[in-house]
Structures are given as C-alpha cells and as structure tokens.
Amino acid sequence: MTRYILRRMLQAIPLLFIISVVLFVLMMNMGDPLATLGGRRATRPADRERLTRQLGLDKPIYTQYLYWLIGNQWDHFDMDGDGTLESPGVRLGVLRGDFGISLVKRGTPALQVIWERVPNTLLLMIPAEILIVLGALIVGIVSALRQYTLLDHTITTLSFIGFSMPIFFIALLSMYIFAVLFKRWGLPYLPTVGMFDPSVGKTGLQVMWHMVLPLFSLTVISLAGYSRYIRSTMLEVLSQDYIRTAKSKGLPGRRMIMVHALKNASLPLVTIIGLDLPFLLAGALVTESIFAWPGMGRLFIDHLARTDVPVVMGILMIISVAVVVFQLLTDIVYAWLDPRIRYD
Amino acid sequence: MDSELQLPSEHHQVWLDEIESPPLSLRQMFLRRFRRHKMAMAGVAILILLIAFSFGASFFISEAFANHTETAARLQPPSREHLFGTDTIGRDLFARTIYGGQISLLIGLTAMIVEAVIGVAVGALAGFYGRWIDSLLMRITEAWLNIPALFLLLIMAKVFGGKIPDISLIGRTFSGSVVVIVLIIGITSWMYLARIVRAEFLSLKEEDFVLAARETGTTNWRIILTHILPNTIAPIVVAATLSVANAILLESYISFLGLGVQPPTATWGNMLEGAHGFIESAPWLWIFPALFILLTVLSINFIGDGLRDALDPRSRAV
Amino acid sequence: MGRLLEVTDLQVCFNTPEGVVHAVNGISYYLDEGETLAIVGESGCGKSVSVMSILGLIPTPPGEILSGQAHFHEQDLLQLSERELERIRGAEIAMIFQDPMTSLNPVLTIGLQITESLMLHLHMDAEQADQHAAELLELTGFSQAAKRLGDYPHQFSGGMRQRAMIAMALGCSPSLLIADEPTTALDVTIQAQIVELALKLRDQLGMAIIWITHDLGVVARMADRVLVMYAGFIMEEASVFDLYKDPRHPYSLMLLSSLPRVDQRRSGKLRPIPGSPPSMLTESKGCPFAPRCSYVIETCRVTNPPLQEVAPGRRVACWVDVGKGE
Secondary structure: OHHHHHHHHHHHHHHHHHHHHHHHHHHHOOOOOOOOOOOOOOOOHHHHHHHHHHHOOOOOHHHHHHHHHHOOOOOEEOOOOOOOOOEEOOOOOHHHOOOOEOOOOOOOEHHHHHHHHHHHHHHHHHHHHHHHHHHHHHHHHHHHHOOOOHHHHHHHHHHHHHHHOOHHHHHHHHHHHHHHHHHHOOOOOOOOOOOOOOOOOOOHHHHHHHHHHHHHHHHHHHHHHHHHHHHHHHHHHHOOHHHHHHHHOOOOHHHHHHHHHHHHHHHHHHHHHHHHHHHHHHHHHHHHHHHOOOOHHHHHHHHHHOOOHHHHHHHHHHHHHHHHHHHHHHHHHHHHHOHHHHOO | OOOOOOOOOHHHHHHHOOOOOOOOOHHHHHHHHHHHOHHHHHHHHHHHHHHHHHHHHHHOOOHHHHHOOOHHHOOOOOOOOOOOOEOOOOOEHHHHHHHHHHHHHHHHHHHHHHHHHHHHHHHHHHHHHOHHHHHHHHHHHHHHHHOOHHHHHHHHHHHHOOOOOOEEEOOEEEOOHHHHHHHHHHHHHOHHHHHHHHHHHHHHOOOHHHHHHHHOOOOHHHHHHHHHHHHHHHHHHHHHHHHHHHHHHHHHHHHHOOOOOOOOOOOHHHHOOOHHHHOOOOOHHHHHHHHHHHHHHHHHHHHHHHHHHHHOOOOOOO | OOOOEEEEEEEEEEEEOOEEEEEEEEEEEEEOOOOEEEEEOOOOOOHHHHHHOOOOOOOOOOEEEEEEEEEEOOEEHHHOOHHHHHHHEOOOEEEEOOOHHHHOOOOOOHHHHHHHHHHHHOOOOHHHHHHHHHHHHHHOOOOOHHHHOOOOHHHOOHHHHHHHHHHHHHOOOOOEEEEEOOOOOOOHHHHHHHHHHHHHHHHHHOOEEEEEEOOHHHHHHHOOEEEEEEOOEEEEEEEHHHHHHOOOOHHHHHHHHOOOOOOOOOOOOOOOOOOOOOOOOOOOOOOOOHHHOOOOOHHHHHOOOOOEEEEOOEEEOOOOOOOOOO
16 A cells, blocks of 8 residues: 555656646736836836846746746846846745745735635635535435435435535525525524624634534535435445345344445545545635635635735645645545555 | 436346347437436426527617616616616616526537537547557646636636637627637636546547457548547537536636626626625625526536436446 | 245246336245255346345345245244344345355455354354354365454455355354355356355255255255246256256256266267247246247147146146156
C-alpha cells in the first residue's frame, strides 16, 4: 500500500504544476497590474516604465512565472532607474504563501485577507459535508431497502427535483419561507444576513442560528444527488452473491445490511466525497453571496468585481491545491479501507 | 444515477438466459425501453412545453417589449397586464421569461456542442493512441477538473466578458457576452465527456473489427471516425444530454452573480440578479425564472436517466 | 417415516417483465439422514431453485412459491416465518455455493465470516469462536489455521476459498449440507480435492448432503441416489447404481451416453444431445423433453408423463420404457 500512496503523491506533482501554469496564464490576462498601482490616478507613462522595471514585467514570460512561483529574492532589479541592477526582489513566491498585496485592502498581504475568511467558509462546509454524507446514507439505504414501494418512488422524485435545483433557488426559497413568511405569520424566523447580529455580538448561539439557512441550502442539492448514488450502489451490493451466502447462514437482516452490505457500499462513497469538494466550494460561493456570509466565497465575488488580482488568484490557487490534496487523501483512505488494496 | 428498471441479480440471470427476446431492431428496442420510462416521458413532455413557450410565444410578444423599460411601472406584482409582474426598472417579466428562456436554452445547447467537440476529440485521441499522448492529455484533463469550475468561470467571464461585441442576427441583437459564456462553459466542462470517450476507445480499440480495419490498411483517422466513434454514441448521447442541464445551471449561476450575460439581453439567470435584495418585497422577481430553470433541468435529467436505461447494452429488458 | 427432508409438490415461478418463468413444476423428493442425494441436469433446469426455495433464499419479488411443502424435522420450512428460518439456516441446514470468489464477502476477514455464525447460532463468545474457527480450517485442510483467520478472501486461491466456504458451512454441525455446483468454477484437480474433502467430512460428521451438479463423474463418486431434472420436472429418480447401469428415462440415457467412458472403444463417438432446453416462459403441453427425445411417441407431445414408481426406490416420468421400447 505504501507503493500506492507514493505513486499517487508523485502523480499529484505534475498535476499541480500544470494547474499552476494554467492559473498563471489566467492571471497574466486579468488586467493591467500597472493601471492602478500609482494610486487613485491612472499611472503616468514615466512611472509606468519605472514600475515595469521594478516589478520585472519586462522579463520574459517564463521568468515571470518563476518569480510568481518562487519569488524574486534571488534576482536583482533596477529600483532607482540608473541602469544598474542593485536591489534584490522582495517577493517570496506563491509556494511560500506570497500571493501579493491586496489591491482592495491596500497594504495587506493577499494571503492574510484570504486567511481571515477561510474559517468562516469551513464553518459552513464541514458540517455540510457531514450532513450530506449521513443524510445520503440514510435516505439511500432506506430507498434501496424499500425498492419499488411508494416511499421509494417519492424519495426518487424528490431527489430528482432536489439535484435539479439551482442552488440559489433553494437558498431563496428557504429564505422566503423560513424568514419572510414565518415573520409574517408571527412564527420565530431565521436570520438571513451575515454570521451574527451586530447588536448581539458574535456568540456561538448567534452564529449557529445564522448558520441554519446557509447550511440547509448547501446541503440539500448534494444530499439529493448522493442519495441516488447510494441507492444504486446499495442495490448492486445487495444483489451480490456474498449477500446470498450471508442469508444462507441465517444472519438476521440487520446484520446483513449493516455489516456485510454497508461496508461494501460505502467504499465508492469515499471516492465520491473526494470528488465533491469543487461542487461544495461552488455552492459555498453562491450561498455566501446570498446570505452575506463573510466567507471566502463572498470575498472572491467582492474582490473579483474590483479586480483585486492577488486576492482572487490567491483564492483560486488555494482551493485548487486543496482539491488536489483532498482527493489524494480520499484515495489514500480508500486504499486503506479496501482490504483488496491494503493487503496486496 | 440509477434506473427505475432494476437489473436482475446474477443468480437468477441463469433462468432468464433461456428466454429469447423477440427479434427487434436496436432502434425499436431503444424506443420501447425509453417509452416505458415514465419519468423520461414526463421530461420530454415538459421540455417540449418549455421550448414551445420560449420560442413559440415570441411570435406574440416582441423582444422590444421584453427589453422595454418603464420606471413608472417598476416592481409591480403579477397582474393581468403583467402576468409575471415587473422588475426593478419596469420591464415585463413574462416577456423576459420568454426571451430569457430562448437564450438560456440556446446557451445550454451550444455550450454542449463546444464541450462535445473538445471532449470527444481529447478522449478519442487519448484512448486511441495511448501511451504518452494519453498520459499528457489525461494530466491536462485532471488538472482542468481539479480547478473548481465556478471560480474559474467567474474569472474568465470577468476577463473576457466584454471582449466580444454585440451581434446582430436575424434582426435581433444579442449581447456579445452570450458567445463568451458559451465558450467558457464549453472549455471548462469537456472533461467528463473526454473521460467517457477515452474509456470507450480504450476498450473498443482492442476489438476484432478494429484489428480487421487496420489489417486492410484503413488510416487511423478513418478508424476513429467511422469505426470506433459510431459505437460510442450511446454514452456520448447520455453525457451530452446531461451536460446541457449542467450548462444551463452554470450560466444561471454566473448571470445571477452578475458576471454572465449582460442586460438588456435576458436570461433566466440574470433575471435573478440581485433578487435576494427584494426577497420580502418582490418574490415574483425570482420565483418564475428559478422555477423555469428547475423545470428545464429536471426534465433534462429525467430524459438523461431514461436515455441511459434505454441505451444500456447490459439491460435485457425489452 | 423419520425422513430428514421431505419435499412435496413444490412449484416455483418467477414473474419477470418478459413473462412468467415456471422454474419448478410440482416436484417431490426426500432425503434420509446421512444420505447423499445428487440432483443433475442442464443449466436452468431448476435444480438450484428447487433447493434454494426450501430455505427461502429465492428473492420473492420476482420469485413466488406457488405450492408445496418441505418437511424438515417435522416442520414445514415453507410455512416458517423469516425469523424461524434464520435459526435453521446455517445451523441445521447449511449451503455452499458455486463461485467462492463472489460468494465470500471481499471486505470481511475469513475469520469473521466463520465466527459470526458460530457466535450467532452456538452463542459462543469471541475467543471460543476463534478457536473453533481455527479448528474448522484445519479440518478443511488449512495449515497455520489460526493465522488464516485474519486473511481476506482475495488472498486465497480458488480451491482454498471453497474449502473456507465448507469450513464456514460446517461450523454449527448441520444435519444437512446443500452444495450448489461447488466444483463447477474450479480447476479439475481442485475439483477432485474438494470432492474428496466433502466425502471425508461427510463420513466424519454423518451429514446428509444434497449435491447439485451437471457433472456426472462427481455424481458417481459421491451420491447414494440421483434425481435427474429437466425443465423444472423430475425425469428420473434412482440409486446411483441403478441409474448408471440401467437408465430408464431417455434423457438420463442420453446424458450418460454423452459422457466419455473408460470402457468404451477409442473410436466410439461422443453423442451430445441435440437441440437446447426449452424456454421456461411457456407452459408446454406434453413432455418437455419431447422435442429432443429419440424415443418420442405421439402421447409424449400431448400429455406430460407423471413421475411413477417403477421399482422400489425408482421413479421415472416417461411414456416409453427404454428397456423394452414401448
């Protein structure tokens, strides 16, 4: 199994490299970094020339890629315009966490801006993933065991509707019902804006209360989709010969399902969880925008609108790497769980 | 996702092996099985209605009317005059839903074509030639897959959004952003199809009919296009159908966040932009377009599910 | 009468989208304690169904037991509730199946798969169960049995897996072992090993065995009596001696002559049976074997011959006496 892990890790490296190139090319096209550097006013031609030299923008593209990736402390620049290269660069490079300085929050390193918001997004995503997995397991298994009954058909139809919905529909609908209508009807209603009520302060209870609607929106679609997947996996497992053998040994139904069937059915689920991260992130993006949740997704939208290249690219870089790493981890977990791979 | 028709388990497949199916052509079998799938038929019905609505109703209501703003009539609830109400600058939402549907559906369809062209090309080349071409193409595919699509799309929409000017076609004007959206959705969604096509090619290229074609000196191009590709139609069709739904959803997300198709051209997505600010005061702003998106995606998902069952070579149901 | 198992008039059908498949059409058979009964026939003749339906192992959405009784120790198995059946399965009646790779759970250890029925039926605790499981593995020919308990099925060879299945089945000392084509998926040499093992265990433990197969060579080695089935009907029932020496049913006759025999001349041709088994969808009139039978007469096509006792312990379902030709 260690061979498998090593192989996967080695595969991840060219992957990350290609991703970095793609992102770099994207970034180069994202607009003129010199346009606003001179402050509020448009950059003057003379300053433009100076800045070009200072930032190394006159260098060939692969050098610029290198600067972006590992910084330019190892190279020298002509800072004072006298033609001699005397000052070393100050950039650390993306690999060391230097994504540049935010253009919107002037002076703050992009990474810092991003990092402040990451916990808030995780606060939504992690509970969402747990709910999705547990919920899908329950719904999927029930649906599989009650195949062709009315319950199964109802669940199937609801699932289809569930994963056909655009996420903003769920968000807006739940907002409408549980906030607007409930308020109108005098029922206790759920908050729809932000992470906590400013007048009350950032308490645990406040945050949890505010989390309900965003979490719900984030969970429903994936839950509906995965319950279908679990259902079909479960049905496939239940038709296997070893289930028949288990039954012939007189094992009661519950043990057959929970021990024999479930262990087999849950293996593909691990892989699916790994593949789900990009969608969860996308969902977080939309959800945070609607509910004004101060997370990374909302940060992305806000700063994209204002062309804050360092922050936007930083976010993209971080989540791409996160996806690669996460998939690597789930592959390893899968290999560990499946005895056919673990003991090879 | 799985089917309504449950495949019989292995241990009573033995008894069913004796049963000979009545002789039907592949096409007839496919149509029969598809028609048995109730949800798929419902999906077809809904989709036809939606298409009729979006394209048929435009004969009665002009696009100019859909884009006509009248600030005095802004934010009016549904009434006899404005069936779906009006939006923040007084445009009739019913008309916009009609024309928005046209754009949304067209975007879904054309994006799917872009995806299909790229995906099939990449998958076919990777699967057919194998070795280093396969490795290279698959690494690129994986890399593209690992970058979360929505974020990438938003950036690309912002960067390339204004680059294409408005297009005038058949007497109507489309915002250039439509083409941009189609292209960027296409180039960020082809990977799923590429994988499927690659898998098919990998298995099919070892088949006898391919070896025979090689023996007779058929060029690689011909082998790919006329021999192997036709045999991969089934999974391509299923994946392509589902990708239309995906494209419609993606467009609506981007437009909802303000970076998609730019007004005055309407899409269901951009009609929803900023609607959450009016959640209390004007729910009609978002209910109708969102509902239409849901119905479209739902019906396409039903159809895709039915197609998958009907085209499944393993299923022995007739 | 003290028979271990007595099956009367069993009818099983399957309700499929294509139609109703009549898998088992009113068969009756019995088994005494310690006896070995072989059920032979081509694929799809209903031999597996006729036995699995007794234990309730036929999936009952498509499957349906139309009628019949199956008395085991004075209880009619077909009338028992699921819970009551669970107590008998694995404990008094055990089964082994055809393909040991797919019949064993790939993600559970062999040890667990053996001990779970020990703990369930014999109420052993984990330690006792492990010990007993190791003994069982040794009994079935494993060396270093205790270490083997922690292995997974994919780490075993085909023959080893089948032996593990046997160990699993014997755990609670059942009085009846049902073997559904246990050697069909194995190499010829391994087949012989498994058959010898089964014989040894049978003699040691005194179990009754129902051995389902289409391999007449194994039948000759193992069985006391034989049931020949075709298209869901019993064609002939005889002791193994009687059947091989003097088959009375045309089908049995042709089955036996399609086998290569040691005492045949080299140049003698093998004669396979022409045609293929009928579709089980249609309820045919007359004898199901009529289309392929070389002794067929008009009555055969019109009325299905009943299974009749032609000698003590001998039943045949045929209008024609192949010995005399009438």
